Amino acid sequence: MKEPFRAKQSEVAISNLMQPFQSNTYGKIHGGEIMKMMDNAAGIIAHRHCRTFIATARVDQMEFHIPISIGNLVICEGRLTYVGKHSMEVMVTVLVDDLDADSPLKVALTSYFTLVAIDKNGKPVPVPPLEVVTEEDKKLYEEGKARYLAYKASREEHS
Numbered sequence: 001m002k003e004p005f006r007a008k009q010s011e012v013a014i015s016n017l018m019q020p021f022q023s024n025t026y027g028k029i030h031g032g033e034i035m036k037m038m039d040n041a042a043g044i045i046a047h048r049h050c051r052t053f054i055a056t057a058r059v060d061q062m063e064f065h066i067p068i069s070i071g072n073l074v075i076c077e078g079r080l081t082y083v084g085k086h087s088m089e090v091m092v093t094v095l096v097d098d099l100d101a102d103s104p105l106k107v108a109l110t111s112y113f114t115l116v117a118i119d120k121n122g123k124p125v126p127v128p129p130l131e132v133v134t135e136e137d138k139k140l141y142e143e144g145k146a147r148y149l150a151y152k153a154s155r156e157e158h159s
């Protein structure tokens with residue numbers, strides 16, 4: 001198995017200029033377009049960590065705080081927060097840059113993706129550990145662990 005990977009090293013950002021084909025009839029971008037970008041960012045981050053195939057197993061609550069328009073630059077920033085035995089949690093934040101305005105980036109939403117490392121037959125495989133160093137790493141790790149344990153408990157309860 002690979003050496004522990006520092007949480008900070010997992011950071012990735014992808015960006016995309018919003019186009020008319022991604023919008024509804026009044027120029028606002030479909031939520032699904034943003035969700036797809038977020039899933040792509042989460043997938044890249046998880047894939048870089050485990051270097052095997054991955055599958056998105058779960059997406060936590062998504063709450064869009066601001067509308068996104070045609071011509072906005074959307075930046076999806078993400079990083080690993082927690083890893084289990086075969087699963088990885090990635091936090092993805094969507095930032096919006098209105099290129100026509102001289103204003104700071106706005107946060108559209110943050111969500112947590114759980115991805116599972118799999119082999120070519122779709123069977124879960126172990127993931128490398130995650131090294132948490134900074135106070136922020138530790139805080140995010142503990143929060144991710146709480147979500148992981150809550151999922152396990154609810155799965156147990158419903159099985």
Ligand SMILES: CC(C)(COP(=O)(O)OP(=O)(O)OC[C@H]1O[C@@H](n2cnc3c(N)ncnc32)[C@H](O)[C@@H]1OP(=O)(O)O)[C@@H](O)C(=O)NCCC(=O)NCCS
Pocket residue numbers: 055056057058083084085086087088114116118122123124151
């Ligand atoms: C994700 C998938 C590979 C898990 O396979 P599985 O045999 O059910 O896996 P297991 O029950 O052994 O669990 C393996 C790990 O995944 C985690 N996991 C599985 N389903 C999960 C879910 N719905 N939410 C969060 N974690 C989940 C488990 O907690 C476990 O984590 P751990 O090993 O770190 O403790 C399988 O359910 C699958 O292929 N799902 C479809 C994925 C897909 O198509 N995604 C794209 C959606 S369009």
